[in-house]
Amino acid sequence: xxxxxxxxxxxxxxxxxxxxxxxxxxxxxxxxxxxxxxxxxxxxxxxxxxxxxxxxxxxxxxxxxxxxxxxxxxxxxxxxxxxxxxxxxxxxxxxxxxxxxxxxxxxxxxxxxxxxxxxxxxxxxxxxxxxxxxxxxxxxxxxxxxxxxxxxxxxxxxxxxxxxxxxxxxxxxxxxxxxxxxxxxxxxxxxxxxxxxxxxxxxxxxxxxxxxxxxxxxxxxxx
Numbered sequence: 001x002x003x004x005x006x007x008x009x010x011x012x013x014x015x016x017x018x019x020x021x022x023x024x025x026x027x028x029x030x031x032x033x034x035x036x037x038x039x040x041x042x043x044x045x046x047x048x049x050x051x052x053x054x055x056x057x058x059x060x061x062x063x064x065x066x067x068x069x070x071x072x073x074x075x076x077x078x079x080x081x082x083x084x085x086x087x088x089x090x091x092x093x094x095x096x097x098x099x100x101x102x103x104x105x106x107x108x109x110x111x112x113x114x115x116x117x118x119x120x121x122x123x124x125x126x127x128x129x130x131x132x133x134x135x136x137x138x139x140x141x142x143x144x145x146x147x148x149x150x151x152x153x154x155x156x157x158x159x160x161x162x163x164x165x166x167x168x169x170x171x172x173x174x175x176x177x178x179x180x181x182x183x184x185x186x187x188x189x190x191x192x193x194x195x196x197x198x199x200x201x202x203x204x205x206x207x208x209x210x211x212x213x214x215x216x217x218x219x220x221x222x223x
Contacts, residue, residue, distance in 0.1 A: 003098040009035055009053040011044065018048035019112035019137065019222055020103040022096065024056070024121025026143075028069045031055045034118065037206070041215045047222040050108075054099060056092070056120075072120045073147075089127055089147050096128035100136070114218070116140035119176060119204065123147045126184075129163060130156050130193075138164040138221050140214060143204055145176055146184035152191065165195050166217045168210050170202035 009031040025033040031053035043049045056070040063075045073088025096115065103113050114137045117125035122144030129139040130152060144167075146152070165188065169181040178199065185195050196217060200207050 003094055005098055005102065006054040006057065006095060007031075008055065008099075011035065011038055011051040011053075013044040013048055013050065015045055015048045017050045017106075017108070019114070020050045020052060020108050021114045021116055021140075021218075022052045022054070022099050022103070022125075023140075024054065024072065024096070024115075024117035024124050025070070026117075026119030026121055027061065027071050027075070030070050037211060040208075040211050041218060043215065043218050043222060047219070049218075049222065050103075052099060052103075054095070059088075072124045075120075084147060086148055089124065092124045093128040093131065096124060097132060100128075100132060104134075110134040110136055112137050112222070114138045114140060114221075116142075117144065118142045118206065119144055126165075130160055132160060133157050135159045136163055138166065138217075140217075141165065141167045142206060142210070142214075143169055143173060143176055143181070144184075145180045146187055149184065149187050152187075156191070161192060162194070164217075164221060165193055166198075166214065167195055168198040168200065168213065170204060170207075171199050172202065173204045175204040 023034050038051050056072045058068050059071050060066040060068050061071050072092040074085040100113055115125040115129045122141035125139050126141050127147050169178055171178055198213055200210050
């Protein structure tokens with residue numbers, strides 16, 4: 001069954017496209033949330049990078065009293081490890097795979113396609129990237145955690161066991177506690193993944209030093 005692609009904000013460089021970044025927003029935001037970061041990264045024109053910022057579907061979110069908002073999956077409990085919305089995670093992961101395949105069909109090498117995301121979006125980037133059947137360029141996971149960790153040993157695709165992963169988190173994050181992110185990092189490292197880890201004195205947000213580190217990481221992989 002074909003997957004309907006979500007509406008997205010798409011930014012193409014003025015030069016020929018040689019790479020793509022698919023960037024997923026967090027709960028309650030939309031694809032516009034990280035558009036302003038693109039000029040700060042300084043990779044679009046220099047390396048021919050296309051950015052795709054998809055909008056998550058609208059759905060009721062249990063932890064927010066059933067309020068309908070943009071979300072990649074439902075959150076049923078403040079303890080993110082409890083009552084995970086496996087169906088929602090897998091559906092959004094399939095959507096991301098379809099977005100990757102669209103970029104490949106447009107001529108991009110899978111190794112120059114990157115998955116990025118913040119909070120919920122970062123969780124989906126990790127889930128989708130580690131399970132994709134072709135080697136991707138890298139995974140950028142900001143202020144997030146590894147969802148459905150118990151299923152990873154059976155579902156991880158061997159072609160992405162050496163994929164570069166950048167994880168960053170705020171030391172005062174009240175939404176996704178730092179300990180949860182560190183636990184996810186430890187789980188991934190125990191399974192043999194290589195993580196570039198950064199922590200910053202901030203809450204559930206993004207800061208300029210973080211953006212600068214992301215830019216360096218991307219440029220190294222794109223060069």
